[in-house]
Amino acid sequence: MERSKTKAPPRGKVIARTGELSHGKTKKFRLRCQGQTIEGLLVSYQGNLFAYVNRCRHISLSLDWVENHFFTEDNRYIICANHGATYEPTTGECIWGPCYGAFLQGVPIRVSGQKILAFCPEPSENEAY
Numbered sequence: 001m002e003r004s005k006t007k008a009p010p011r012g013k014v015i016a017r018t019g020e021l022s023h024g025k026t027k028k029f030r031l032r033c034q035g036q037t038i039e040g041l042l043v044s045y046q047g048n049l050f051a052y053v054n055r056c057r058h059i060s061l062s063l064d065w066v067e068n069h070f071f072t073e074d075n076r077y078i079i080c081a082n083h084g085a086t087y088e089p090t091t092g093e094c095i096w097g098p099c100y101g102a103f104l105q106g107v108p109i110r111v112s113g114q115k116i117l118a119f120c121p122e123p124s125e126n127e128a129y
């Protein structure tokens with residue numbers, strides 16, 4: 001009997017449950033990708049979920065100084081505590097600040113039943129984990 005040569009689908013990591021985050025809330029998580037640990041943030045914005053690597057596009061630093069505090073006071077934008085780069089929650093695009101026009105690195109997520117699963121992002125040419 002011949003074994004299937006198709007690769008098994010990558011297994012995601014459960015990072016949250018559906019309904020866990022309300023609008024303007026975030027949750028940090030860690031993923032092990034290609035031997036390295038990356039920190040991510042799950043973002044709830046207007047009923048939808050988004051996930052990004054917690055690394056500013058200005059300088060490779062975490063966005064939050066206060067643990068898990070990513071949103072502006074009005075819950076409209078994600079903001080970097082270091083120098084104020086301001087990002088659109090739905091796209092990760094920097095719309096104000098020193099990295100204007102750059103994008104946070106996205107983390108693929110999928111909802112499976114009540115679970116929210118995160119998967120390792122594809123490393124791009126000029127980005128390491």
Ligand code: FES
Nearest residue numbers: 056058080083085
């Ligand atoms: S490190 Fe984020 S704005 Fe400078």
